[in-house]
Amino acid sequence: MKTQIKEYERLRWINLDADLPESDSHSEELRQRGSDIIDGLRSNPKTLPSRYFYDDLGSELFEQITDLPEYYPTRTEQAILDDYVSEIVALTGACELVELGSGSSRKTHTLLTAYSQLEDPLHYYPIDVSAGILRTTALQLLNDYPKLNVCGVAGTYERALANLPPRMVQNRMLMFLGSTMGNLDDRSCDLFLTQVQQALQPGEFFLLGVDLQKPIEILEAAYNDAQGLTAAFNLNILRHLNHRFAGDFNLDNFEHFAFFNTTASQIEMHLRSLTAQTAKLKDLDLEISLQAGETIHTEISRKFNLPALTDMLAAHALQPLKVWTDSQSWFGLILCQRQCLLSNGCP
Template sequence: METRLRAIPICASKNYFMKSPRLSDTANSASTKEKRLHLERLVSAAAPTPAEINAGSDVVSGLTQTPKSLPPKYFYDDRGSNLFELICQLPEYYLTRTETAILQGCAGAIANLTGPCEIVELGSGSSTKTRILLDAYSQLEYPLHYLPIDISPTILESSACQLLADYPSLQIHGLVSTYELALAKIAPSPLPTRMICFLGSTLGNLNAQECDLFFSQIVGALQPGEYFLLGIDLDKSKDILEPAYDDSQGVTAAFNLNMLRHLNRRYEGNFDLAQFEHWAFYNQEKCQIEMHLKSKKAQKVQLRALNLTVEFAAGETIRSEISRKFNLNNVKEELSQRGLMPVQVWTDPNQWFGLMLCQMSDGNK
């Protein structure tokens, strides 16, 4: 069945670049994978360095406050990244298939609006959705430059190598990094413009203060006329939301518990995963899903690399993730106030999910 899209025009996209390079202009680019791929590590997957231990201050502060919490970035070691790819295929997890259907319907319009551009993807994972965009830009014979950013070096390298095999003209500069570090360090685009993609409603993992900081980082990484493509999950019934985060096969539970395994390895911890359980629910007042790790008994846990001992009461939880659900008009207003001007918004027929293309205005640089 054909997916119907609702396109909501906002304003005409400003034409910053009169001449558009074509694919034929880059015909002399290197054809071997080795010459078309550059991977750069901004963070290490090995034992923590002193700098990385300082970065673990978010673990210390999160586990010593009341109530306890941890940043969702600790989900994404290699195992966590693979588990999340499995979550995206679950029948209960509507987000991925809904966003993918929207993107399939509007990728051509996005390519026409932006013209030739470097595609930057935050939290690229397996780059499945990226292929939809690459296909659209290829059909217009635009040069293909892709800058994936992911915390998992294994996932990043494997997906990059597969993309290079499938797109002979593609150039990839991958960053093994957190979003914050990567956005502060990415060089100017080699193409006339750039589009930073933040898909999967990962924005929902940030609280209001973190979201404010993130948008500031996006603004800092964009030049006037460059683009920001944002995917957001829209508010809906808890009967749809809760199963998406507590699936019948237990994959989300394994993903949640893997955070503790990751901390054990990275910070020399002794979390006993069998003594914690997954708990997820929809907080209607705050319009957000909350995922927690609940202690089954009173216990103590050590993270030796952080010189930290944590006590848990029976039933006490660590909040591992929030997933906020959004109102389109509120998000458009917030982005506009920062100079990220909405160009067009696409939704699915149920209005479960929204994809928003914004352009950086001149006045904010």
């Protein structure tokens, strides 16, 4: 029991996106919170925000996907981290680590182990929309790293970046691994990088992992795995909506559909309707109709060109210090430093 008390003394918890109670008094608030779903399903073509993939089951499925033989990004990025983590630590010095979309924090172990060798206190802020995997991971990390302090933040990237806890040490590194930035379109990416810029002080760091352009057959195989885990992950977004908003989507009436869009240089994931059908989300007061063959667009995964990306980062006062890739240049890891803005009166 004493050990458990000590663990919780090193754990703080912030929930920015708790599920609302299912009652009539909250129906309007529920509709406001689900406005992105309403807008997406009423648009043409229909879309769903990819953040709804990540309930507890969706997070578990994604962790299984990262171990698939076809899914190269996780193991490739991990190899880059293993090779260059000491260089990252040398460039940043001691700093607290803030990770967007932390999930199981599997790759973060490499960084935590390296930074724990420094004499300074180690603080880690994992941020994820799945409160379940966040709590499980936080407790495991406290057991693995006796000197680690964890502040788990449950919520979306947008809300978390706007509500980060006060710094516990003078230096901070914000991390966005796994090429999750590839899920953002141009407009969302610009907004996101502006939020990153605003969340960091001049001199602090941003570590970004991105998937790079490569042969189409490799890309499409990664999102159409033989075991069907990506299909299950894609379909789970409907299951999540059913549970969260009292929906009646019949998952048997949909199939997973993923392909590489060469013009936009991105993988697109859709759910294709196998029949003409209607579905309701009662708590959102929403009913939609789909024709046979019509799709709901659930995710993009952009594949980046490194020179164009580094220019984009620099335009947001995030100056790339070092870029690391694997031997095949399939994946890139970029360490940026937040620059001073002259408009803020910096010298």
